[in-house]
Structures are given as C-alpha cells and as structure tokens.
Amino acid sequence: MTRRLNFIAAFLLAVTLALTAGGVAEAKNPSAFFVVGLKSYAFDDNGVPSNNEMDVAPFIENGRAYVPVRYLAYGLGVAEKDVNWDEASQTVTLSMEGTTVKLQVGSKTFxxxxxxxxxxxxxxxxxxxxxxPARFVAEAFGFDVFWEDPTITINAK
Structure with missing residues (x-):
C-alpha cells in the first residue's frame, strides 16, 4: 500500500512539474514515468495520463535503471510493430520517427x-x-531522462 501511494505521489508531482513547465502538451511523444520495484508505469498521450501494468518491474543494477524493453519502448511512443526481438542474435531493434536503435544482450555497443x-x-x-538501460535508449530517441527517487522520468525535448 505504501509503495502504491509513493508511486501515485511521485506520478502526480512529475505531471504537475511537467505541466508547470509547459512540456507535456507540446511534447513530440508521451512522457513516461517508471517506478523501480513496481509493476506499473504511466505515460501521457496528448495530456491524458494512464496507468499500465507490466509483468515485471524495473530494477537498479550497476548504477543504472533497467526497464523491460517492450514497456520502455511503449512509454517512449514506439509502436508495437516497431519493437523487434531477434532470438538468434539476442538483439532488440526499436524504430520511431526515422531513428532506429539496436542493442544486443551482453554488449556495451549499441x-x-x-x-x-x-x-x-x-x-x-x-x-x-x-x-x-533506460537512459541510453531514451536519449537515443532524443528524450531527456531524470532520476527522481523512486521514479525514472522520461520527457521529450
């Protein structure tokens, strides 16, 4: 119950700050809010916040926040058809608005x-x-990433 209240409070604070700054309505893609340890995330699509459930939770490892690929992509505005997984090479390919990002499990090169x-x-x-790693993927698509304990906040530039 406490985690859920923390998530709601953090989400409301982030939305309030984004609205105050005028960034949400003008964003090229949704703003996404992920909470480490919780299986839900929120994003704003044309000013309408929505909560979405994930089957796994983001976590911190080696000083980086990790988010499940599909949910990170959706939170950034990548269409379902533009999220691709190649099992043989263990490579993820994400495409959106003329930008393609490829990452391979176990490789520091993307x-x-x-x-x-x-x-x-x-x-x-x-x-x-x-x-x-949320930061590298989001920044590759032109987003700013902010760490607000306990949320990972991704906003469009």
Whole structure:
C-alpha cells in the first residue's frame, strides 16, 4: 500500500512539474514515468495520463535503471510493430520517427541509425525478458531522462 501511494505521489508531482513547465502538451511523444520495484508505469498521450501494468518491474543494477524493453519502448511512443526481438542474435531493434536503435544482450555497443555508440552497462536477459538501460535508449530517441527517487522520468525535448 505504501509503495502504491509513493508511486501515485511521485506520478502526480512529475505531471504537475511537467505541466508547470509547459512540456507535456507540446511534447513530440508521451512522457513516461517508471517506478523501480513496481509493476506499473504511466505515460501521457496528448495530456491524458494512464496507468499500465507490466509483468515485471524495473530494477537498479550497476548504477543504472533497467526497464523491460517492450514497456520502455511503449512509454517512449514506439509502436508495437516497431519493437523487434531477434532470438538468434539476442538483439532488440526499436524504430520511431526515422531513428532506429539496436542493442544486443551482453554488449556495451549499441547502434543509432547504424552508428556505434558505447554504454557503460549492457542490456540484460532475466527470466526470459530483456531489460534495457533506460537512459541510453531514451536519449537515443532524443528524450531527456531524470532520476527522481523512486521514479525514472522520461520527457521529450
């Protein structure tokens, strides 16, 4: 119960700050709010907040916040058809608005429109689910990422 109240309070604070700054209505894509340890997230689509359930929770490892790939992608505005997983190479490909991001489980190198970039951590495969480092993926799509204990807040530039 306390975690749920913390999530609601953090979400409301983040939405209030975004509205005060004028960023939500003008954002090119939804703003996403993930809470470490909780299986729910929220995002804003044309000014309408909604809560969504995940089957796994984001976590912190090696100083980075990891979010399940599919939910991170949806929170950023990536369409379901543009989230692809290649089991053989263990590679995730995300595409949105002319930007393609490829990440491979266990590799610190990821590709943005074919150009290699380095991360200080790798995507992880846990219990059959791929978790991506939220900051690197969101920034590759042009988002700003903010850490507000206990939320990971992703806002459009």
């Amino acid at each position: 590709y943005v429109n074919g150009k290699p970039q380095e991360m200080d951590v790798t995507p992880l495969l846990r219990d059959g689910r791929v978790f991506l």
